[in-house]
């Protein structure tokens with residue numbers, strides 16, 4: 001099994017979203033100790049924004065240069081295609097995904113490559129595979145009486161679904177800005193949710 005681990009927090013390996021996503025990967029490795037992990041860090045300037053070549057490729061004519069972002073996009077898409085399971089660790093930034101993760105999405109959601117547009121609208125090209133998403137947030141965005149809107153969850157469902165990834169499972173550690181006790185509680189709740197998910201599969 002090949003696991004693609006995508007991380008985008010500016011806090012790197014000390015981040016909550018990284019911690020929770022590694023916890024998920026720990027369970028995947030337990031079920032298949034021979035699995036390999038590809039680490040794709042997209043935070044900071046790791047991946048430049050899409051360029052003119054890429055922007056032209058989104059127009060009706062597909063006859064464009066394969067250089068610059070097109071080459072980068074191809075690397076990222078092939079990496080995604082080669083994965084049996086995808087694990088994404090992401091903080092919530094301004095109710096949605098951080099700009100760094102959006103740049104990765106811009107590269108992998110490419111017309112005439114990972115989705116097509118036709119009379120039926122947008123149709124996906126990739127085959128489905130499990131995608132686990134570990135979200136961390138300063139406040140709460142789910143459950144009863146959430147304190148803010150959540151555009152992250154519906155956005156990822158829509159955009160990953162567009163390219164063919166529908167088997168999404170979300171876990172979250174919420175309330176990281178609410179003090180050490182709240183963080184400890186949120187971590188333990190999210191870890192328990194991950195454990196319950198994987199033990200139900202056993």
Ligand SMILES: Cc1cc2nc3c(=O)[nH]c(=O)nc-3n(C[C@H](O)[C@H](O)[C@H](O)COP(=O)(O)O)c2cc1C
Pocket residue numbers: 009010011014015016017018090091092093094095096136137138139140148176177
């Ligand atoms: C630019 C920015 C925007 C943020 N926007 C939100 C937000 O909309 N909602 C929220 O609950 N927390 C927000 N936060 C807080 C982070 O989601 C929170 O600190 C999270 O635990 C960070 O996760 P990480 O450790 O994985 O980076 C924001 C943080 C930053 C830096």
